[in-house]
Amino acid sequence: MGNxxxxxxxxxxxxxxxxxxxxxxxxxxxxxxxxxKILVHGGGKSATKMAQSIGLVPQMIDGRRITDAxxxxxxxxxxxxxxxxxxxxxxxAHNTNAMGFSGADGNLIQSDKRNHPTIDYxxxxxxxxxxxxxxxxxxxxxxxxxxxxxxxxxxxxxLNTNADTIASELAIALSEVFEVTLNYCFEKPxxxxxxxxxxxxxxxxxxxxxxxxxxxxxxxxxxxxxxDNCFNSLSKGVQKIRIGHHSMLQNDDTICTxxxx
Amino acid sequence: MGNxxxxxxxxxxxxxxxxxxxxxxxxxxxxxxxxxKILVHGGGKSATKMAQSIGLVPQMIDGRRITDAxxxxxxxxxxxxxxxxxxxxxxxAHNTNAMGFSGADGNLIQSDKRNHPTIDYxxxxxxxxxxxxxxxxxxxxxxxxxxxxxxxxxxxxxLNTNADTIASELAIALSEVFEVTLNYCFEKPxxxxxxxxxxxxxxxxxxxxxxxxxxxxxxxxxxxxxxDNCFNSLSKGVQKIRIGHHSMLQNDDTICTxxxx
Numbered sequence: 001m002g003n004x005x006x007x008x009x010x011x012x013x014x015x016x017x018x019x020x021x022x023x024x025x026x027x028x029x030x031x032x033x034x035x036x037k038i039l040v041h042g043g044g045k046s047a048t049k050m051a052q053s054i055g056l057v058p059q060m061i062d063g064r065r066i067t068d069a070x071x072x073x074x075x076x077x078x079x080x081x082x083x084x085x086x087x088x089x090x091x092x093a094h095n096t097n098a099m100g101f102s103g104a105d106g107n108l109i110q111s112d113k114r115n116h117p118t119i120d121y122x123x124x125x126x127x128x129x130x131x132x133x134x135x136x137x138x139x140x141x142x143x144x145x146x147x148x149x150x151x152x153x154x155x156x157x158x159l160n161t162n163a164d165t166i167a168s169e170l171a172i173a174l175s176e177v178f179e180v181t182l183n184y185c186f187e188k189p190x191x192x193x194x195x196x197x198x199x200x201x202x203x204x205x206x207x208x209x210x211x212x213x214x215x216x217x218x219x220x221x222x223x224x225x226x227x228d229n230c231f232n233s234l235s236k237g238v239q240k241i242r243i244g245h246h247s248m249l250q251n252d253d254t255i256c257t258x259x260x261x
Numbered sequence: 262m263g264n265x266x267x268x269x270x271x272x273x274x275x276x277x278x279x280x281x282x283x284x285x286x287x288x289x290x291x292x293x294x295x296x297x298k299i300l301v302h303g304g305g306k307s308a309t310k311m312a313q314s315i316g317l318v319p320q321m322i323d324g325r326r327i328t329d330a331x332x333x334x335x336x337x338x339x340x341x342x343x344x345x346x347x348x349x350x351x352x353x354a355h356n357t358n359a360m361g362f363s364g365a366d367g368n369l370i371q372s373d374k375r376n377h378p379t380i381d382y383x384x385x386x387x388x389x390x391x392x393x394x395x396x397x398x399x400x401x402x403x404x405x406x407x408x409x410x411x412x413x414x415x416x417x418x419x420l421n422t423n424a425d426t427i428a429s430e431l432a433i434a435l436s437e438v439f440e441v442t443l444n445y446c447f448e449k450p451x452x453x454x455x456x457x458x459x460x461x462x463x464x465x466x467x468x469x470x471x472x473x474x475x476x477x478x479x480x481x482x483x484x485x486x487x488x489d490n491c492f493n494s495l496s497k498g499v500q501k502i503r504i505g506h507h508s509m510l511q512n513d514d515t516i517c518t519x520x521x522x
Binding site: 050053054055073076077078079080081082084085086088089090092093097098099100101102104105106107134137141143150152154155156157158 | 311314315338339340342343345346349350351353354359360361362366395398402404413415417418
């Protein structure tokens, strides 16, 4: 009854995680955002560094990284332990009542172990369901959820899961009860017409423009799955998506790419 | 306004954590306990193993382990990451809606960095406050909190904290609103008259008997801080404390030591 409440979902990637000064600045901005908010963080380079220092050799098949059991142990300890708890502690210092989660916690995000016809990705999960009622309860208790990119299969198995996907699946699930803005923060100021020119930000993107730019090959490889994912989220109820540098969170006038249907 | 609700706080130590079969059996028992419950887990040997495998040398002063910055990183990743998330995932498989926490999460347990006149313990925290209202909210949402032995100072610093102390401080804080039974699970069937004889369990202990056994030196070194801690918890409102093997959770007839004022 009445208007939907709003929630902002923000995903930060490795470039912020790996740079303590950038991370600190981001967390300062993030803590000042009013209303309901959720943070999803990627992993950065520390899992790879840890894997190397204990003598693990990265397993690759067809150029894709495989999460075998020893690597899963490493990503769980780094993502859910070191990175997640340090972010939570820093947000607490900013009086933001952050609470860190993997998908196993409160069964918040359940996944299926990926079952690919030709590649065994190992312990990698594809999101199956989000515990939206519990997330609502947490948000309404003024908790700020901070998710790492680990989920579980509800049968006792933790699974490594893509952080962009976690952000979009959370946004889609929450759009049933909230107006959701999804924000992807990365090292560039937005989606670029010319990937070499940071001043060529596409301010507004819709499905029509996206099709056109794909045909013209102005948008290429790395950006395509990210944008496909965005349009999928929008088609499933997410209100608005922004892609850009995290300074867009501080100031509404900051240039970034806004994507709407 | 009616009777107080009950909550059971259970602490498990390294002997269970380090033995996958024991842990699995414990988690099966734990998942069957009805009503409000909280689990606190220690660390076991994996933090030491990890520290060794990345080349850290344990820092000791006067026979006491010091948590320097690299060791803090290790205990955070192992306790809050690997151990905590695997326990949570296993409990989820038993349909127990576990949620894993450090003290930083939701500011559930705030500590002061230990300030000792002669020994610098490093990043070690002494519990200062428990966020009882949030714990109540979580419990009444049918969440089962699972705490690792990491807290924070609310200024962005994570701190290594004794798991026994976390269990007792949670129990004391919750005793304001709940009837609390605190359970310490370890490798012995209880507090023993003769430490060499597992059949010599002291079934009931009170302050008078404790004083007598200390004078007689039937209770010695390792058990004294544990029991002092127990009587402190009881004097601060905890209803009942049990010490014994985790099988005491399965069956009320199992022999263990019950401590009451």
